[in-house]
Amino acid sequence: MGAQVVTITSGKGGVGKTTAVANLAVALAADGARVVCIDGDIGLRNLDVVMGLENRIVYDVVDVIEGRCRLRQAMIRDKRLPELFLIPAAQTRDKSAVTPSDMVRLCNELRGEVDWVLIDSPAGIERGFKNSIAAADRVMVITNPEVSAVRDADRVIGILEAEEKGTPALILNRLNPVMVRQHDMLSAEDVLDLLAIKLIGIVPEDESVIVGTNRGNPVALDPKSRAGQAFRNIARRLSGDEVPFLDLEAGNGLWARLAKLGRK
C-alpha cells in the first residue's frame, strides 16, 4: 500500500503550520505508522528545530533532488520514534532550487517506503507553496481565529480549488475558549461559516506548545497537554477514525463546568 501525501498550508505565516506538521507526524508515528515529514520552506527551515532534530542534519531535500545523496541519506531518523523521519529544507538555497515535478518524483519514491508523507508548506502562494502542494493527495489548511489569517486561508482554499486539489480540510489553531465565550474572538462556528469547508480539528491556545517547542519536543507526545490531545485527535481523524471534537467552549476548569451547568 502506498503512502498518503498530506500538505499543510495557510497563506499567512505564523499560524502554526510547522507546529502542526511536527505534532501530526509524532502522533501518527506514535500510533505505529511509518512517517516522513518534509520541510518545504527552503531558505527558512524550521521543522528541524521544532522537532528537536537540528543537530542531526547532514543532507537536505535539495541534495536529494540534485543527486548529491540518496533519499535514505537525507531522511533523519527521529530520536524518540524509530519510524519517524524528517527530510529538512536547504537553508542556503531558495525556492527556485525545487520544481513541482521534483516534489512529485520525490514523493513517489517515498510512497513505497512509508505510510504517511507530511509536507510543511511555506507561507505565501508562490513557488514554495506550489512545490508543496504538487504531490499532495490531501491538503489541510490551518488558520487562527483572526481576520488576517482567515482571509488568507480563504485565498488559499480558492487557489487549491482552482488547481483542482479538491476542497481542503480545516485546522483551527490557537482558539482561546475564554475569549470566544466573551464574544471577543471568532468562534469555530464563525470561521466555518466564513470558509465553508470541512473541519478536521480545533487546537486550543496552550502555553505547553511554546514550552514543547523550546525543548524540541512536540506536545502531541505530552499526555497532559490539551493542544497535544487536539493534535492526536486530528491524526486519528486523518487515519479515518471518528473522533468527537473536544468541548473547548466549555473549558476544563471547575468554573467552566459550573458555568456550563448554569446555562442548561
Added chain:
Amino acid sequence: MFNFFRPKRSAASAKERLQLVLIHDRTDLTPAALEALKDDLIAAISRHIEIDPNAVRINVAHDGREQRLVADIPLRSMARRRAG
C-alpha cells in the same frame, strides 16, 4: 449581562468585516464595480419595462463557497402607471 451602552463585541465586527472582504476577494468585484453593474442593469431593463431604479437591490450571496449575484428588481404595476 447585556449592556446597552457597551459597543458591539469585537467577534461580531470581525465576522461582518470578513464576510464583506471575502465576497470581494472571491469574486474580484469591488463595491464600485458592483454599483456600475447595477446602473448598467437598470438602464438595460428600463429599455423594456418600467422599474423603480431606487428599489433595485443587487447583492452577492453565498451558498457554501459558491457565489451568486442576486438582483431584486421590483416592477412598477400597470394600475399604478395608468393612475399616475
